[in-house]
Amino acid sequence: MTILIDQPVIGSHLENKKVDEINELVLDGGFVVPNGENAVSELVSNNEFVAPEINSFGHSFRDYDAENERQKTVEEFYRLNHINQTYDFVKKMREEYGKLNRVEMSIWECCELLNEVVDDSDPDLDEPQIEHLLQTAEAIRKDYPDEDWLHLTALIHDLGKVLLLPVFGELPQWAVVGDTHPLGCAFDESIVHHKYFKENPDTYNPEFNSKNGIYSEGCGLDNVMISWGHDDYMYLVAKENGTTLPQAGLFIVRYHSFYPLHRCGAYKQFMNKEDKENLKWLHIFNKYDLYSKSKVRVDVEKVKPYYLSLIEKYFPAKLRW
Secondary structure, three states, rough: OOOOOOOOOOHHHOOOOOOOOOOEEEEEHOOOOOOOHHHHHHHHHOOOOOOOOOOOOOOOOOOOOOOOHHHHHHHHHHHHHHHHHHHHHHHHHHHHHHOOOOOOOOOOHHHHHHHHOOOOOOOOOOHHHHHHHHHHHHHEEEEHHHHHHHHHHHHHHHHHHHHHHHHHHHOOHOOOOOOOOOOOOOOOOOOOHHHHHHOOOHHOOOOOOOOOOOOOOOOOHHEEEEEHHHHHHHHHHHHHHHOOHHHHHHHHHHHHOOHHOOOOOOOOOOOOOOHHHHHHHHHHHHHHHHHOOOOOOOOOHHHHHHHHHHHHHHHOOOEOO
């Protein structure tokens, strides 16, 4: 089954306006954060998704330096992540979990398992993950009603976090969540809490410590070893179980935590033509993944039939995990 998707028109609602003529801040993918009450009212009246100014803890989004109890937990997470995520470790994890021999279950069953998971790397949210999945999916569904594959991609993008649970090996948080980055080349300074890479043995491997390392420019992200976590695992699950999601959906699942690339522009030299096209959709997805996090609850039972219909359309009834 082949699905054709149009390339996104990024920031088209600003097409006839100069940025300095409107009282708004344009974020990734042309996403608008209004400044001032009038701007907020205008967007709400147009039924567009409006980003909140603060996260669940009352702080700016992705503020890794805010002085609060959550920040200390997040920084300790990244210290362990940057020390332990090595090229050899990631290779081992891909081989082990690529067997998909842990359990058989449906996508929705996996969604329900995520009720048991809280992400220690996230400075913006401490709600169970199922809440975040539905918040993201519903926000996208509102603004992109015809792209049902994107709604489902939002629902499943974090399902790999079940790696934290006992049946999946109960991996430590640093091996499951958090921003991702390449191994086998130099660690870019845009990576959150970069200072802790000084304790990573790969830093001192002459094969790995140049800008391109073991890779060549334009080799394609498929050929780059990215730090292990829920992104790569869910990508493997979806691909090996024969999903009919378009490549853009699989790209989002695999690289949505790759913030050095899609937020800072690092490592773009490794992208091929297909990566560049898919990145346009990831920029659109990212604004909802990040800024839909809030204490606003989603009525699970109300939206469940819709998402079950999408799961049936794009996935087999049972998947190997």
